[in-house]
Amino acid sequence: MDKKYGAYICTGCGIGDALDIEGLTGAAKEQGMQAKVHEALCSVAGRELIQNDINNDGVNTVVVCACSPRVMKDEFNFGDDKYVTRANLREGVAWCAEEVTESRSAEKVKEFATEKGQDYVRMACVQAKKGDLPDPYKLETINKKILVMGGGIAGMTAAMDAAKAGYAVTIIEAQDKLGGKALGWRKQFPTAAPWTGLEEPTVQAMVAAVQAEAGITLKTATEVARIAGAPGAYKVTLKAAGTKSEWDAPKKVGVDEQDKITKGEMEDPNLGLQPYMAEDTAAEDFGAVVLATGWNPADVSEYAHLGYGKLKNVVTNAEFEKLAKTGKVPASVAFVQSPGGAEHDQDFPYCNSVTSMVALKQARYVREDNAAEGKAYVLYQHMRTPGNMEMFYKGAQNDDGIFMTKATVTQVEESGNGLAVHLKDTLLNEDVTLNVDMVVLAAGMVPTTSDKPTINLAYRQGPAFLDLELFDGYADSHFICFPYETRRTGVYACGGVRKAMNMEETIDDACGAALKAIQSIESADRGVAVHPRSGDGTYPEFFFQRCTQCKRCTEECPFGALDDDEKGTPKPNPTRCRRCGTCMGACPERIIGFKNYNIDQIGSMVKSIEVPDDDEDKLRIIVFACENDAYPALDMAAMRKLPQNALVRVVSVRCLGSVNMAWIKDALAAGMDGALLLGCKFGDDYQCHFVKGSELAEKRMANIGETLGSLGLEPERCGVRQIAINEYNKVDEIINEFVEEIIGLGPNPFKGF
Ligand code: SF4
Numbered sequence: 001m002d003k004k005y006g007a008y009i010c011t012g013c014g015i016g017d018a019l020d021i022e023g024l025t026g027a028a029k030e031q032g033m034q035a036k037v038h039e040a041l042c043s044v045a046g047r048e049l050i051q052n053d054i055n056n057d058g059v060n061t062v063v064v065c066a067c068s069p070r071v072m073k074d075e076f077n078f079g080d081d082k083y084v085t086r087a088n089l090r091e092g093v094a095w096c097a098e099e100v101t102e103s104r105s106a107e108k109v110k111e112f113a114t115e116k117g118q119d120y121v122r123m124a125c126v127q128a129k130k131g132d133l134p135d136p137y138k139l140e141t142i143n144k145k146i147l148v149m150g151g152g153i154a155g156m157t158a159a160m161d162a163a164k165a166g167y168a169v170t171i172i173e174a175q176d177k178l179g180g181k182a183l184g185w186r187k188q189f190p191t192a193a194p195w196t197g198l199e200e201p202t203v204q205a206m207v208a209a210v211q212a213e214a215g216i217t218l219k220t221a222t223e224v225a226r227i228a229g230a231p232g233a234y235k236v237t238l239k240a241a242g243t244k245s246e247w248d249a250p251k252k253v254g255v256d257e258q259d260k261i262t263k264g265e266m267e268d269p270n271l272g273l274q275p276y277m278a279e280d281t282a283a284e285d286f287g288a289v290v291l292a293t294g295w296n297p298a299d300v301s302e303y304a305h306l307g308y309g310k311l312k313n314v315v316t317n318a319e320f321e322k323l324a325k326t327g328k329v330p331a332s333v334a335f336v337q338s339p340g341g342a343e344h345d346q347d348f349p350y351c352n353s354v355t356s357m358v359a360l361k362q363a364r365y366v367r368e369d370n371a372a373e374g375k376a377y378v379l380y381q382h383m384r385t386p387g388n389m390e391m392f393y394k395g396a397q398n399d400d401g402i403f404m405t406k407a408t409v410t411q412v413e414e415s416g417n418g419l420a421v422h423l424k425d426t427l428l429n430e431d432v433t434l435n436v437d438m439v440v441l442a443a444g445m446v447p448t449t450s451d452k453p454t455i456n457l458a459y460r461q462g463p464a465f466l467d468l469e470l471f472d473g474y475a476d477s478h479f480i481c482f483p484y485e486t487r488r489t490g491v492y493a494c495g496g497v498r499k500a501m502n503m504e505e506t507i508d509d510a511c512g513a514a515l516k517a518i519q520s521i522e523s524a525d526r527g528v529a530v531h532p533r534s535g536d537g538t539y540p541e542f543f544f545q546r547c548t549q550c551k552r553c554t555e556e557c558p559f560g561a562l563d564d565d566e567k568g569t570p571k572p573n574p575t576r577c578r579r580c581g582t583c584m585g586a587c588p589e590r591i592i593g594f595k596n597y598n599i600d601q602i603g604s605m606v607k608s609i610e611v612p613d614d615d616e617d618k619l620r621i622i623v624f625a626c627e628n629d630a631y632p633a634l635d636m637a638a639m640r641k642l643p644q645n646a647l648v649r650v651v652s653v654r655c656l657g658s659v660n661m662a663w664i665k666d667a668l669a670a671g672m673d674g675a676l677l678l679g680c681k682f683g684d685d686y687q688c689h690f691v692k693g694s695e696l697a698e699k700r701m702a703n704i705g706e707t708l709g710s711l712g713l714e715p716e717r718c719g720v721r722q723i724a725i726n727e728y729n730k731v732d733e734i735i736n737e738f739v740e741e742i743i744g745l746g747p748n749p750f751k752g753f
């Protein structure tokens with residue numbers, strides 16, 4: 001695109017008071033842009049100023065120097081054919097200016113703030129010069145049919161909701177009939193006032209409705225043999241349940257295996273080169289997948305003191321439900337909700353409110369089947385009955401035959417014809433022994449992805465969801481922010497495979513996954529990303545002539561978006577891509593980039609920062625802040641007028657995984673004194689929106705630290721710090737600590753060279 005630039009500086013919201021505006025226009029001028037100044041660019045008059053330049057002077061690349069790029073997005077959107085960059089002068093400088101103190105005069109504060117503002121103006125101008133408008137990748141043909149794996153409550157609901165929205169759906173179910181585990185339930189939780197009584201199961205009515213729905217194709221006793229392709233263009237091969245297929249032995253494709261690929265498959269733009277290259281004539285086309293394969297009861301045999309597997313009448317809650325469905329339950333039953341022993345204050349793994357409510361439901365069976373002599377003892381550490389289920393809990397509490405107490409079970413053993421349950425009642429602080437006919441353990445709901453991690457994806461990274469062991473077997477890409485989204489774009493999980501949940505929750509959940517599947521298909525059709533960069537029309541482009549086939553990009557992509565071609569070169573699947581830029585950060589050849597986010601652009605922005613080489617009070621520290629947590633936290637800190645260190649210059653990045661170490665080298669080579677990566681938390685509490693970007697950044701920074709050491713620079717000049725979005729009150733402290741460390745090291749010895 002032939003660019004015609006327009007730069008605009010806002011003096012509203014305190015910017016004009018905190019910064020020297022002439023200094024800012026001067027910085028734009030250095031970049032060849034004659035900036036216009038307005039008192040409120042976001043106002044009607046301010047926007048008109050810009051729009052008139054677009055209409056009358058042909059401006060198509062707009063540099064807005066005003067508030068954070070996270071706000072006023074609509075106000076500064078001048079159409080899809082106009083490229084807009086933003087300099088964050090308000091939150092990034094004016095609102096976080098340092099406080100005037102005895103040692104720092106008002107003039108000095110303004111001088112430092114203006115220098116920071118000038119750098120942000122320079123960077124926004126360079127960003128405009130080096131970036132371009134997105135050119136969305138679109139599939140030539142798109143298939144909008146949805147495959148639902150699993151025909152239980154979750155799968156049936158997702159299928160019905162998608163069908164009602166006008167999308168063709170195929171349900172595959174490994175069993176020979178629909179209904180899943182709900183077929184074995186005797187009663188359901190209440191779904192209406194007064195929320196105290198049990199209800200008759202509705203699963204058969206759901207099955208009948210699904211069977212009558214014209215938009216749904218049913219395939220029972222069927223499993224997936226292979227899923228190849230990408231969102232909007234999946235090729236799915238099905239097989240009879242329980243049978244083997246040629247793709248059952250999962251393995252990663254290697255260059256040495258490429259010769260097994262048929263020529264036809266190589267040329268198929270949708271299928272592309274895939275790990276399992278046998279003829280696949282029976283494949284069906286789909287656009288997205290809903291994963292509703294449910295859960296399995298957790299193994300509770302490891303708790304030896306509870307006797308499961310050894311004592312005949314110690315059963316799980318799932319086994320008790322079967323017994324209750326087919327016959328009469330015993331007259332006295334203890335429901336053990338937590339393992340006791342050394343883990344006395346914990347629940348069983350994979351438990352939550354569902355297992356509390358199941359115990360209350362099953363206690364009711366004891367009362368229903370045994371009238372006056374029925375006695376149910378619910379022994380819990382945590383009783384969770386959210387929302388209206390509090391009434392259900394109260395109903396059980398008011399039943400004379402249901403006894404509930406907080407207790408630690410120390411031993412279950414045979415006693416006469418029954419069982420003796422030894423416990424410490426932690427409410428009464430008494431040791432108690434209960435003599436019962438049966439003990440029911442609250443086994444949790446383990447996602448099927450834990451036992452069977454593969455959905456037979458024909459992806460270079462393998463057929464399964466990666467890193468399941470790190471996430472307790474769950475396939476989510478982000479457990480807080482993006483429900484339903486797995487670590488494979490286009491595959492959306494719901495129901496028990498996503499979280500332990502009851503039927504009502506499952507129905508809501510399935511609707512969400514169906515909508516996500518539809519969103520994925522429609523996003524692929526428009527050539528834009530799904531969460532978290534929904535609507536982003538860019539995608540990674542590769543300059544393959546310089547690719548060394550090192551495969552770092554294919555291996556580090558958190559979403560398996562890259563396969564290999566016949567020569568072993570990365571083969572992008574843009575509709576699988578979430579636009580995180582991890583591949584760009586990984587590539588040592590620096591040949592991956594997006595139209596509006598690339599190595600040259602960010603590197604040039606960094607180099608445009610003015611680094612004084614004769615003033616020890618003016619060290620410069622570059623902070624690459626992830627746009628998902630760290631950058632918002634910085635904005636929020638500024639909204640609370642928390643001062644930010646005047647020496648830092650912040651660059652927003654898509655993910656710390658996208659930070660190419662070339663930028664760090666550029667910064668230090670330009671004389672900057674330190675480089676900090678500020679991103680999401682990783683480890684057990686991971687919050688990275690792109691699964692592992694911050695973790696990768698930590699590893700890469702450790703490597704660059706070694707390189708710096710060999711150059712005679714202190715490795716401590718480069719750091720990685722973690723921050724959650726709600727820790728805005730800590731972010732300045734974290735930055736200040738790092739800056740203090742750099743001040744302690746002194747100026748970059750290569751400054752000025
Ligand atoms: S941008 Fe992210 S999701 Fe897309 S190919 Fe690169 S690493 Fe994979």
Ligand code: SF4
Nearest residue numbers: 547548550551553587
């Ligand atoms: S990281 Fe870069 S050089 Fe390595 S395979 Fe990927 S594109 Fe090629």
